[in-house]
């Protein structure tokens with residue numbers, strides 16, 4: 001059961017677009033959703049909004065209620081695109097050992113190698 005989950009490549013389609021201001025044309029951020037962004041407002045689901053200068057996206061129920069940071073103008077979707085992301089071999093157990101500093105054993109091995117090399121050069 002668990003190996004099935006990890007070996008199966010997962011494909012997810014995202015609809016992405018820039019959020020642009022009607023009035024001044026500045027890009028306020030970008031939206032991304034697994035549902036088409038052009039869906040009728042009453043059927044819209046929360047989309048992820050990445051605002052310019054902010055690293056973390058926020059779930060927004062209706063981006064149409066958002067306003068431009070600079071002039072308060074209404075926003076529209078520009079440069080809409082469809083992207084497919086593959087979540088392949090994504091395994092937390094594999095990632096864990098790569099994080100943090102190398103184990104002490106490795107540091108010790110490298111130190112001994114360097115000392116050996118230096119003693120050979122000195123000879």
Ligand SMILES: [Zn+2]
Nearest residue numbers: 021024068071
């Ligand atoms: Zn504006």
